Amino acid sequence: MKHQSRYRKTGAPPSRRPEAASLGDASTRNRILAAARPLFAEYGFNGTSVRDITSAAGVNLSAVGYHFVTKELLYLALLQEIVGPLAPRIEWFTRGDVAPLDKIERIVRAVFDHIRANPDMPAFMVREMASGRTPSGPIVQAMGRALPAMAGVIAAGQQQGAIRAGDPILLTLSTLAQPVYLYLTRGAVAAVAGVDANDPAVHARIVEHAVTVVRAALEQR
Secondary structure, three states, X not given: OOOOOHHHXXXXXXXXXXXXXXXXXXXXXXXXXXXXXXXXXXXXXXXXXXXXXXXXHOOOOOHHHHHHOOHHHHHHHXXXXXXXXXHHHHHXXXXXXXXXXXHHHHHHHHHHHHHHHOOOHHHHHHHHXXXXXXXXXXXXXXXXXXXXXXXXXXXXXXXXOOEOOOOHXXXXXXXXXXXXXXXXXXXXXXXXXXXXXXXXXXXXXXXXXXXXXXXXXXXXX
């Protein structure tokens, strides 16, 4: 069946007319990324067509091929933009002469900051994980750097007697699950419990709660 643009189905007009954008214009690439991001987040890779993206971006249909070659490479570039900066940020917080639990707390706060700046990141990650297939390259690369770095901090804390026994990788995954889960479920939590993560004061309270839970779960008693 021939794909029908969701813009024609919903009647929502494109944000710009295709002829308004020059194919080689540097800003065209950014418009494509900005338009593709909410579409991929909501409908996934298979549920989003190149025509959907170019209609939302207001660019010529050939612009995706010009700037990214394929839809898959566009998707990978977008994932890299979303998750790529997180791994080096986590690695940075694992360094220095700071107690292991304090390092983990700083990492949790940094992850919250990153997700708040990229609130669609949990949706992308969950879609990738739920597929049952190996996640896309940018996520594998980010996790491949972040998980060992954090697990190393936890293992060091275990050796010092500050962090309880357990598999450092599994403890790392449980720690990272806090910010990811709390942001992924923020819509339902706001509707059911009235806890609105978009409110800066509530967001700060959520971060403090998560830090307290993580420290209590990891601390050797």
